[in-house]
């Protein structure tokens with residue numbers, strides 16, 4: 003893939019070499035750093051979003067309303083958790099290869115990560131199907147409502163992650179250095195992995 | 210995402226066509242103006258809605274052309290309440306101080322060529338505009354706009370038109386509008402925060418940033434965290450409405466004689482999610498104004514801001530505390546009295562940083578060589594309204610008093626003075642102050658002063674009597690209070706407030722006239738007409754696409770070095786080199 007991934011960190015005058023702690027990274031540092039900053043900020047917002055849903059879940063469960071029915075979650079969720087964890091490992095591996103200059107292996111592991119991401123989504127879809135075969139829809143009871151809301155919200159984020167993985171692989175924005183692109187995507191991807199662990203723990207503890 | 214360097218390419222390339230330049234622009238200055246004009250349209254609509262309400266309160270039986278059968282129904286009144294509040298809060302008080310002025314001036318004040326992600330910035334604006342149109346369209350669907358207020362409490366907001374006209378499609382459109390607005394705000398705040406962190410000019414350390422930049426920065430953090438929560442709550446509410454879930458809808462609910470098929474959800478859960486957003490939201494409206502006021506007071510007192518560090522700390526403290534005290538909106542919800550006590554203490558403690566800000570503003574004025582052009586008048590007016598509104602807040606913060614006052618006009622008076630009027634005075638101060646930078650001319654001073662005095666007197670005339678109506682038990686959200694005897698006795702006050710409201714609204718025509726007339730006929734001015742110190746004045750007018758024509762400033766001192774002893778003039782611009790005892794270029798870079 004990434005022949006398009008030429009490092010082209012544009013310089014922008016003297017503006018923007020001044021980071022949060024006043025560190026000056028010199029040539030064009032800011033134009034690359036700002037993508038990382040932007041992603042970290044975005045993750046803060048996404049975290050708040052999932053925390054709000056989480057607290058809604060905990061409060062709703064805590065009401066002890068009679069309509070809450072515990073649900074047996076599809077077993078494939080365990081497998082899916084493993085797949086997502088594996089994808090984090092392969093992504094780290096890929097970035098390691100990039101740093102070491104092994105661009106061929108970097109591309110391979112990057113591809114493996116993408117495929118694992120797709121597998122995860124397929125697994126989630128099949129969990130949905132099992133749920134609905136068991137007669138549990140979005141409106142059946144609060145536990146299943148939260149299940150669908152969480153998996154849909156997380157799944158959409160994963161879908162975005164897959165789009166980003168593909169974009170970097172085939173058509174990386176030209177002002178984005180490969181190291182930056184892969185770092186930004188990795189931040190996002192690992193974060194979504196952690197969020198999934200949180201969701202899965204909630205399913206088990208609060209479901 | 211696209212970094213700021215595309216901006217420079219655009220500026221070096223061929224001239225952009227009209228569409229790319231004014232409509233689909235990625236230039237933060239154009240986007241700032243787009244937000245500004247959106248807010249101007251929104252405020253006009255929302256003021257008209259409020260005048261209709263004021264009219265109806267005094268003459269409830271009068272015939273109005275657009276109502277069915279000629280007389281406004283209570284539901285139509287509630288629809289006006291809802292839309293007036295929502296448009297004002299989201300499309301005026303969020304949009305003008307933060308999105309409009311922040312977009313225009315944050316990059317200029319930190320010496321950056323543009324926002325960090327210009328295309329994302331454009332997307333934020335278009336989402337905001339779409340949100341406005343979607344929300345407004347609720348007026349034009351058959352059953353009309355929703356009646357559940359800007360807080361949209363379920364169950365009323367959570368079912369369908371069985372709960373009232375406007376609660377069908379109208380409420381859904383409202384909710385979709387809010388969700389779109391939320392996305393726009395989230396993207397906008399990512400841009401503001403990243404830009405402030407990474408694109409500051411060399412030498413511009415955090416503690417040299419103008420207080421406006423600090424305010425926009427803190428506000429962006431609040432927006433990011435708060436709107437993410439509203440977004441989550443909004444999705445759950447939407448699902449309750451359309452997908453039959455029961456997050457917020459309790460079991461055994463009977464609406465219009467029919468049992469609703471919902472489970473054991475909790476309306477209070479919505480209140481918690483909403484106010485966790487809602488309280489930071491009121492600070493999102495006011496913090497940028499605080500920044501502008503500090504900036505303007507220093508400029509026209511010819512003195513440094515008193516206690517700069519304390520001002521920064523107070524902004525941060527207010528921002529942080531703002532996330533801990535949402536429960537003060539829910540004192541009467543039946544919460545545990547011990548929880549009320551905690552929320553009450555936290556609420557009262559926000560008085561401390563608020564007082565720090567106020568005293569430092571007074572300290573800035575103290576002993577200054579005061580000048581009173583229109584922006585300064587509005588800045589001082591802001592302080593006045595902020596104090597008045599803060600004082601009524603202290604009463605509301607006591608659960609025992611709030612039990613009496615909660616659903617009355619006292620609350621309406623409180624938040625209109627502190628959030629409505631004070632924030633709008635901040636917007637006016639910013640408009641008069643930065644008009645020369647945005648349009649190369651000054652607004653007319655005499656008209657500005659007239660506008661100030663009429664608005665100042667008018668706003669107090671509307672909202673001071675409102676406190677008494679509230680204390681006397683005048684209930685909030687009632688379309689007609691002539692029926693109950695103890696309320697009917699308050700009608701003379703209502704009449705007075707209505708007259709004041711119409712007069713104050715009329716006074717705004719002066720502003721509109723002054724604004725549009727000055728675009729072409731205002732007095733042309735130099736690049737730094739107020740003899741100010743910060744970087745937005747260090748570039749030409751109009752600032753080119755890319756802002757500093759390739760010569761980016763570096764910063765050598767703090768933002769408010771006015772009347773420094775021994776300096777040749779009474780202001781030292783931030784970009785002026787250290788050794789510059791030589792005459793500086795404050796007057797040299799005139800544009801035209």
Ligand code: HEM
Nearest residue numbers: 491495537538560599602603605606611615620624627628
């Ligand atoms: C010392 C500072 C303040 C205190 C102690 C305070 C306290 C309160 C309390 C306790 C309430 C709830 C009243 C009720 O619903 O029964 C309230 C409502 C409100 N406050 Fe404040 N407040 C303060 C400053 C502000 C500021 C600075 C703003 C906005 C810029 C603001 C905006 C509002 C709004 C919009 C509401 C009403 C929301 C609604 O019910 O629709 N307040 N305030």
Ligand SMILES: [Cu+2]
Nearest residue numbers: 488535537538
């Ligand atoms: Cu509040």
